[in-house]
Structures are given as structure tokens and as C-alpha cells.
Amino acid sequence: MSIDSANYRQVLGHFPTGVTVITGMDTEGQPSGLTIGSFTSVSLDPPLVGFLPALTSRSWPAIQPSGAFCVNVLGHDQADLCWRFAKESEGRYADLDWTPGPTGSPVLAGVAAWIDCTIEQVYEMGDHLFVLGRVQEMAHADEVANAMVFFRGKVGGFGILG
Numbered sequence: 764m765s766i767d768s769a770n771y772r773q774v775l776g777h778f779p780t781g782v783t784v785i786t787g788m789d790t791e792g793q794p795s796g797l798t799i800g801s802f803t804s805v806s807l808d809p810p811l812v813g814f815l816p817a818l819t820s821r822s823w824p825a826i827q828p829s830g831a832f833c834v835n836v837l838g839h840d841q842a843d844l845c846w847r848f849a850k851e852s853e854g855r856y857a858d859l860d861w862t863p864g865p866t867g868s869p870v871l872a873g874v875a876a877w878i879d880c881t882i883e884q885v886y887e888m889g890d891h892l893f894v895l896g897r898v899q900e901m902a903h904a905d906e907v908a909n910a911m912v913f914f915r916g917k918v919g920g921f922g923i924l925g
Contacts, residue, residue, distance in 0.1 A: 782911040782918060784835040784848045785814060786861070786869040787826030794856050794869045797822035798849040800913045801891075802834060810898035812878060815891040821851050823892065827882065831866035832896060836876040839909035839920025844871060865900040875910060876903035 786796040797820055805811040812834060816823040826832055837845055847855050860872035864879035871877075880896030909920035 776915045779912045779914040779921075782837045782845050782913050783814070784837065784844055784871060784874075785816070785823070785826070785832050786835060786871065787832040788829045788867055788869075789825040790828050794861065795822050795825040796835075796848045796855060796869065797851075798845050799834075805895065811883065811895055812880060812898060813893055813895050815888070815893055818887070818890050818892060822848075823894070826868075827885065827894075829867070831868050831879070831881050831899075832894070833864045833866070833868035833870055834878040834880065834896075835869075835871045835874040836878075836903075837911040838873070838875040838904075839911050839922070841873065841911060842918050844874075845911065845913075845918055874904070877901060 780800040781802065783799050783802045784796050785799050786794060789795045797816060799814045799816065801815040803813050805813045814834070835844075856869075861869040862872070864870045864877065866879050866881060868879055870879070878901040879899050881899055883895040883897050885895070886893040909922040912919055912921045
């Protein structure tokens with residue numbers, strides 16, 4: 764059976780996902796990052812997470828040699844960060860507040876949560892990689908009321924009712 768890639772993308776676009784920015788340092792000590800919607804918890808014991816960057820990503824190959832990355836979970840009001848890191852462009856960190864996490868990977872200011880990881884394994888899977896990371900440290904912000912959700916090609920917010 765042949766699957767039409769445009770239809771495949773459209774159908775899967777009806778599955779809402781959270782939005783994260785994966786950050787890390789390149790080999791020259793400069794921060795890099797990319798927007799990822801395909802982030803998941805993998806294991807509680809040991810604490811493992813994963814995400815899937817495209818094989819065509821230029822940002823992930825810049826981060827991978829550092830052996831670490833940070834998952835920055837975006838809140839509903841951080842669309843600017845989502846789109847800033849969705850584009851493969853220079854200057855994404857211009858005028859952006861961040862601090863180094865325990866592994867040295869950037870923790871972006873104001874995110875809903877962050878998860879600092881070391882790289883366990885990287886697997887090639889079709890036109891993407893599956894990056895498996897071991898959680899080293901993490902934190903969340905109680906004041907973030909709504910999560911950012913990616914749905915049908917757009918971002919929005921999700922809040923808990925009641």
C-alpha cells in the first residue's frame with residue numbers, strides 16, 4: 764500500500780502535541796536549538812526521554828557532539844520562541860534570556876518546564892533520528908497557566924478547566 768505523504772502529514776496534524784525547544788551548545792561553545800513537537804517520556808526508571816529531529820536538521824548535528832541537550836517546554840504565550848527556533852537561521856539567541864543548565868545546555872527564560880539530559884543513544888528511523896536522553900536535572904514553573912499545543916499546523920493554548 765502506498766501512503767500519500769501530504770495526506771499522512773495532514774491526518775497526523777489532527778493529533779495535538781506539546782511544543783518544546785531543544786537547546787544545546789555547539790562545538791564552538793555557542794548556543795543552538797530547534798523546535799520539536801515529537802517529544803516523549805520513555806522511561807521512569809531510569810529516567811529517559813526522547814525526541815525526533817529530521818535528518819535534514821542543521822541544528823541537531825551542531826548540538827549532538829556536546830553529548831547533552833535541554834528540553835524547554837513552552838507555555839501557551841511563547842509562540843515567538845516556537846517560531847524563532849522552528850527556522851534554521853542565525854541569531855536565534857539574539858536578545859534572548861537564558862541560563863546554562865547543569866550540562867551547560869541553555870535553559871530558556873520563562874519556560875513551563877525544562878529537562879536537562881545527556882545523550883544515551885541516537886537511532887536513525889526513516890527520515891528522522893530518535894534521540895534518547897537520560898534526565899540529569901529538571902524543574903517546572905508553577906505560574907505557567909496553560910501549555911502550548913501544536914494542532915493542524917498552528918499553535919494554541921491548553922488549560923485545565925475547573
